[in-house]
Amino acid sequence: MIQVYKFGGASVKDAEGVKNLAKVVSLNTQSSLLIVISAMGKTTNALEKLTYAYVNQSHEAQNLLDEIKSYHDQILTDLFNDPSHPVFDEISNSFIELDWILEEEPHPDYDFNYDQIVSVGELVSTKIVSAYLNYAGLDNQWIDARGYIQTDNTYREGVVDWNKTTSIIQQNLPQILAKKTIVTQGFIGGTSENFTTTLGREGSDYSAAIFASALKAESVTIWKDVPGVLNADPKLFNETIKFSQLPYTEAMEMSYYGATVIHPKTIRPLFQANIPLFVKPFLNPEESGTIINNDPFISADQQAIIVKKNQVLTSFFTRDFSFISEEHLSAIFAVFASKHIKINMMQISALSFSVCFDYDQKKFEQLLKLLNTTFRIKYNADLELYTIRYFRHETIDLLSKGRIILMEQLSRNTAQFVLK
Structure with missing residues (x-):
């Protein structure tokens, strides 16, 4: 063997x-x-x-x-x-x-x-x-x-x-x-x-x-x-x-x-x-x-906390204040794919699409250049992304104490939040 x-x-x-x-x-x-x-x-x-x-x-x-x-x-x-x-x-x-x-x-x-x-x-x-x-x-x-x-x-x-x-x-x-x-x-x-x-x-x-x-x-x-x-x-x-x-x-x-x-x-x-x-x-x-x-998970009640540093949270807004449409999302995703930028977290609202990803100066500059003509872009850098598998709310409170949560998502098993 x-x-x-x-x-x-x-x-x-x-x-x-x-x-x-x-x-x-x-x-x-x-x-x-x-x-x-x-x-x-x-x-x-x-x-x-x-x-x-x-x-x-x-x-x-x-x-x-x-x-x-x-x-x-x-x-x-x-x-x-x-x-x-x-x-x-x-x-x-x-x-x-x-x-x-x-x-x-x-x-x-x-x-x-x-x-x-x-x-x-x-x-x-x-x-x-x-x-x-x-x-x-x-x-x-x-x-x-x-x-x-x-x-x-x-x-x-x-x-x-x-x-x-x-x-x-x-x-x-x-x-x-x-x-x-x-x-x-x-x-x-x-x-x-x-x-x-x-x-x-x-x-x-x-x-x-x-x-x-x-x-x-x-x-x-x-x-x-x-x-x-x-x-x-x-x-x-x-x-x-x-x-x-x-x-x-x-x-x-x-x-x-x-x-x-x-x-x-x-x-x-x-x-x-x-x-x-x-x-x-x-x-x-x-x-x-x-x-x-392949064995089943025997510790699914145990929280796992994952921290990604050096994150950038970027929000895209249409220049004419129209709703974010599928066409807008398609254009944004095409650029992310072309630059091989992996999205770690994303969120959509009526007028904006926000994404969190690893900051790479050269790739980020290229991203802004390609999308700046179509969208207004705002971003915050030097952030941290926390992911908690099988989360408890008290853990979120503890980890975010004294800090600003810029974006947050909770699903059945996973909590994610971007901290400044």
Whole structure:
């Protein structure tokens, strides 16, 4: 049987994290193993800043790249006693490709630039981890996910060609897995023209699900810095409760509303293939964590609180004070779809249509430009969106105390409110 492990950036943020990953991997003695790994620590954030500086031709770009190089050099030095180990040159060559990009004029499409630059984080992290596992006696083969996960040309939100992807994975990977562990990247894919795409922010979970589905894996395990799926973010709330089990449907609801423990696209391919998903703590791998499967929800009375920060609440008004019609909504949704902006909450009245979504400066500026001629637009930025599954009214009162609720919705099981 095949198992898929996914390790996020927090689990490989330093040399100790990589060594701990090796210990976790060494505990698996029963199954063939495919390991999906994210960029190290906050590297994706750093590469996003680098992309922005490069596109805007800022002198800061080279300094940012030097910092990213230095961070990875330190991890290499801490992991390998021998400075002549081939991995040092391999990582250096990976960063030289970024140097070459910075010397060229930026591509007109910002998202194209983003994917070619930010994807380097996963390529570098997996090369380091693969080299260390071999160094530690855990035989493995590094593969380039871009040759297996095939997408269209939607940069930053690559749409997976499932037929092509499944065929390539099934044709090539089982033979390798029969002999050794595979180490590969999360978050990234490739186009038919051999350009790099990414699958959406935090998309490494989705990558693990894609490989697992194609390989008909026994299970997927996401290794996190939390004991499992919690009912709230422990960084924001002092008292949290771990779910021992969640059905696929509830996990999809929670991830859709912004629970960061699982990427929203992860659940569907696992649900369709009936592959259980485990969320476990990488520092305590023997703990049971949370299992997500087809079993019914046994804790439906337990509230789950999900907080999304950096939100913008935008209201559209017709310029002639006519009612908001289906034609108006169609025009607004078309622009949101074209810019790949996901709406987190929306509300309609006679004269306005209001939406709450993640603030991305470049996308927001494009949105305003495209809709400003047809609509009057008002917005508030730097807001927070709270979602409570199986809410109690006293919890809403407690969370909103001393703050302004700009928009609120209550349904049978879910409460959402935007706070200033």
